[in-house]
Amino acid sequence: MTLSGGRRQRLFTLWLLFGINALNFFDRQILGAVTEPVRKEWRLTDTELGWLGTAFTLLYAVVGVPLGRLADAWRRKQLLAMGLALWSAMTYASGLCRSFASMFAARLAVGVGEAACAPTSSSLIGDLFRPHERARALSVFMLGLPVGIALSYATSGTVAQHYGWRAAFFVAGFPGLVLAALCLLLHEPERGSSEASAIGAARRQGSPYRLVLGIPTMWWIIASGALHNFNMYAIGAFLPAFLMRYHHTSLQAAGFISAVVAGSVGALGMLAGGWLGDAMMRRRANGRMLVATVALFVSVPASALALAQAPGALGRFMLFQAVATAMMYVYYATVYSTIQDIVEPSLRGTAMALYFLAMYVLGASFGPIATGWVSDHLARSAAAGAHLGAGPVPDEFRATGLHQAMYMVPLLGVALGGVLLAASRTVTRDMLKLQEWMRSVSR
Numbered sequence: 364m365t366l367s368g369g370r371r372q373r374l375f376t377l378w379l380l381f382g383i384n385a386l387n388f389f390d391r392q393i394l395g396a397v398t399e400p401v402r403k404e405w406r407l408t409d410t411e412l413g414w415l416g417t418a419f420t421l422l423y424a425v426v427g428v429p430l431g432r433l434a435d436a437w438r439r440k441q442l443l444a445m446g447l448a449l450w451s452a453m454t455y456a457s458g459l460c461r462s463f464a465s466m467f468a469a470r471l472a473v474g475v476g477e478a479a480c481a482p483t484s485s486s487l488i489g490d491l492f493r494p495h496e497r498a499r500a501l502s503v504f505m506l507g508l509p510v511g512i513a514l515s516y517a518t519s520g521t522v523a524q525h526y527g528w529r530a531a532f533f534v535a536g537f538p539g540l541v542l543a544a545l546c547l548l549l550h551e552p553e554r555g556s557s558e559a560s561a562i563g564a565a566r567r568q569g570s571p572y573r574l575v576l577g578i579p580t581m582w583w584i585i586a587s588g589a590l591h592n593f594n595m596y597a598i599g600a601f602l603p604a605f606l607m608r609y610h611h612t613s614l615q616a617a618g619f620i621s622a623v624v625a626g627s628v629g630a631l632g633m634l635a636g637g638w639l640g641d642a643m644m645r646r647r648a649n650g651r652m653l654v655a656t657v658a659l660f661v662s663v664p665a666s667a668l669a670l671a672q673a674p675g676a677l678g679r680f681m682l683f684q685a686v687a688t689a690m691m692y693v694y695y696a697t698v699y700s701t702i703q704d705i706v707e708p709s710l711r712g713t714a715m716a717l718y719f720l721a722m723y724v725l726g727a728s729f730g731p732i733a734t735g736w737v738s739d740h741l742a743r744s745a746a747a748g749a750h751l752g753a754g755p756v757p758d759e760f761r762a763t764g765l766h767q768a769m770y771m772v773p774l775l776g777v778a779l780g781g782v783l784l785a786a787s788r789t790v791t792r793d794m795l796k797l798q799e800w801m802r803s804v805s806r
Contacts, residue, residue, distance in 0.1 A: 384507025413735030446479025451539025502637025513626025520618015
């Protein structure tokens with residue numbers, strides 16, 4: 364059974380996809396929210412914590428490519444429902460883990476399930492909304508990212524504070540099974556149905572991967588995704604730990620502060636980015652990429668100023684980090700919709716899968732590990748400078764090491780802004796090529 368009525372059907376689909384995406388990021392962020400109690404119970408280094416954060420991304424990236432192709436050929440709502448059921452079950456199982464190895468395996472399985480979300484959802488949205496509406500529609504879908512992260516930080520930190528960190532994983536399992544059942548109510552639109560030209564499932568001849576990678580702007584977008592995800596996953600993995608070590612907050616307080624500065628304000632950036640991206644695109648074809656470029660360059664000094672605050676100066680830290688986060692979230696509404704603008708409908712799932720492969724293998728997988736390794740290295744150096752000798756590194760030096768390691772975020776932000784600027788110089792030509800091809804097919 365599916366709901367009838369064009370607009371109501373589209374809105375139901377969009378808001379359900381938003382809910383699924385929110386749960387997607389809720390589940391993947393739980394480990395970051397409970398990093399400190401896990402570290403202390405299992406006596407882990409920051410590098411090992413980074414590996415736990417990376418476990419999710421390893422299979423997520425690799426499995427996402429065949430799932431992206433499947434999203435271009437199979438019923439997308441069924442693929443999404445199966446992925447959602449799998450990652451929800453594995454999130455619950457994460458709370459049963461008793462060692463680093465078992466948690467690593469559980470997080471790998473979560474990545475397999477979640478890999479179905481982005482390719483299927485973005486493909487559905489691309490077929491439900493017309494080109495000039497997509498940035499706003501995708502900003503609603505991607506609103507699940509900051510909302511899910513904010514809820515995860517706040518809920519997981521509170522639950523872990525009162526009931527232990529394992530309970531935080533248990534509370535996240537059931538909602539996913541309910542949403543998986545609702546997926547079966549979704550309407551499956553015809554591919555290409557929202558385009559000005561009626562092209563259906565038509566596509567150019569040749570390898571789908573070569574066709575996607577033959578678009579110059581896709582290379583810049585792929586590079587931007589790697590840089591952006593490095594930063595976002597470094598923040599996600601270590602922000603609560605940074606607040607507890609450097610600013611001396613409690614676990615619950617770290618969760619609530621993270622929910623605000625890494626989640627809630629991101630929603631404002633997401634919605635503003637979608638609205639401004641659509642508005643700028645009506646004026647110039649590369650408007651969305653220009654909005655993304657300016658926003659990311661603004662995030663750099665804001666992020667650096669947040670880290671420059673003294674221990675205990677939480678008000679100023681929250682202000683600057685909130686500005687940085689809001690600007691960083693503009694990326695999603697503008698760049699994701701640009702992929703829809705340069706890739707034909709029958710290859711959008713494939714394009715998103717290739718993009719996500721680079722985002723997670725080259726970005727998200729290195730973000731937590733590199734940040735953890737640099738943190739450990741700087742902490743040991745600080746301890747050696749204090750002539751403490753061999754042995755466990757005291758928490759005061761762990762705070763110093765992590766604080767200094769977090770400066771990689773604004774540094775890479777400069778490179779990200781440059782890559783987005785380069786993409787803004789090629790995107791107009793690639794959009795025109797796609798539009799010309801679609802007109803030729805519809806004749």
